[in-house]
Amino acid sequence: MEQISSILNDLSIGKKFEIRGWVYRIRASGKLAFIILRDASNVIQCVAKAENFNDGDFKLVSSLTIESSVSLVGELRKDDRAINGYEMNITSFKIYERNDNFPVSKDISEEFELDNRHLWIRSREFNSILKIRSTIFKAFREFYDKEGFYEVQPPLMVSTATEGGSTLFNVPFFGETAYLSQSSQFYLETFIFSLEKVYTITPSFRAEKSRTWRHLTEYWHAEAELAWTDNEQMMEIEEKMLHYIVGKVISENSNELRILGRDIETLKESLKPFRRIPYKELIDMSESLGMPLKYGDDLGADEERQIMSNFKTPIFVTEFPATLKTFYHRPDPSNPEVILCHDLLAPEGYGEVVGGGERIWDYELLRKRINEGGLKEEDYYWYLDLRKYGSVPHSGFGLGMDRVAMWIMHLDKITGAIAYPRTIRRLRP
RNA sequence: GCCGCUGUAGCUCAGCUGGUAGAGCACACGCCUGUUAAGCGUGCGGUCGUCGGUUCGAACCCGACCGGCGGCGCCA
Known part of the structure; x- marks a missing residue:
């Protein structure tokens, strides 16, 4: 055989x-x-x-x-x-x-394709997508293994939100309410005090009623957290990681990329260094990028798409104003209005695929931020404890694997990058 | 949450100012020794999303409901 x-x-x-x-x-x-x-x-x-x-x-x-x-x-x-x-x-x-009549034929609508994903994944196109996804996941793990990270397994049924305001899925839990995890970041932060360099790949769940080309209700979230690491060093690692992943896909899946019609020369541009652009500079450049913005504006889908249509290589946007980011981000001690963080925007209009930066490691400052955010200290007692017992400077990031896959394969929507997408209107097959 | 579009055969669609349902593909049968999404012929296949209304008569007009798709906000 x-x-x-x-x-x-x-x-x-x-x-x-x-x-x-x-x-x-x-x-x-x-x-x-x-x-x-x-x-x-x-x-x-x-x-x-x-x-x-x-x-x-x-x-x-x-x-x-x-x-x-x-x-x-x-x-x-x-x-x-x-x-x-x-x-x-x-x-x-x-x-x-011998089949009677295979339902998937040459003329199918997007709705029929999604209703019949269990059959459509046999197509040469989806076979290629699954192979490239497999390479991306494998390369991610290989990279972190080579860099001396430990893979850890955080819980996915949790009692508190990571980001205030995000909508959570409720699950009955023996008379209490559990929530499905939106991010493993806080748990990864606990692991660094034992292992220093950790990563995980888990599903994350968002109950937001998003209806967009790049949101899933259940998505594959790759996260890492490092002790003794600042924002600059974090970006260097992420850049090296994405170079590794893109390089692996190009070397192992050139045939699949061709089947999908992905232009490999354009993808190779992302093997070059990534620019770092502070938020303020981006605002100053915004007019010449075709998307005039003023200081304090957040980057939405249209803004990212327009800005990133000017770039062939991912860019890091750094130093966001504190007002645009959640409570755990560390302000720049020399200018507290600005956060020591970064978003990585993928080129060709794809936009945000990574968010990361330094975490607040001072106990009193974190307490202050939790209270300012209207959150309850007792819900975060274990997160605050990390700042009481041997706290250290540290940084981390979260990466949307499905978004990375969509960008690498140049797909037009995220539901095409995962076999069984979960969105506000799709729970089957 | 907001805005827009859509639902007719297993699939993709057509169906005019309202007059009783069509094509291609798939499948079945027949013909063909070099096909490339093969070709030709025959056949099978529909409570026109659901419920209600207008009308002599509704796939078509009106209303409600249900399903799906696209865009924004939120984020990865």
């Missing part, structure tokens, strides 16, 4: 193989049937000639239907007329299941 990709080469010419998979396309004429077979690895054209079978068997093999599961035995030939340049001349076959 062979994988299709492993036999598509000149060394296989003249050899007999057995391959198994699903019928991708079939075209039959009286005495000849072409079956394009797919497996996880690729597709190959197979030809069944009537002269090689008795009438009953030829009838069976030439009337197979799309997505029927089969194994085919035959000899490989080079043939320029066939997709991928090789063709297998079938001499025997086994049918595992």
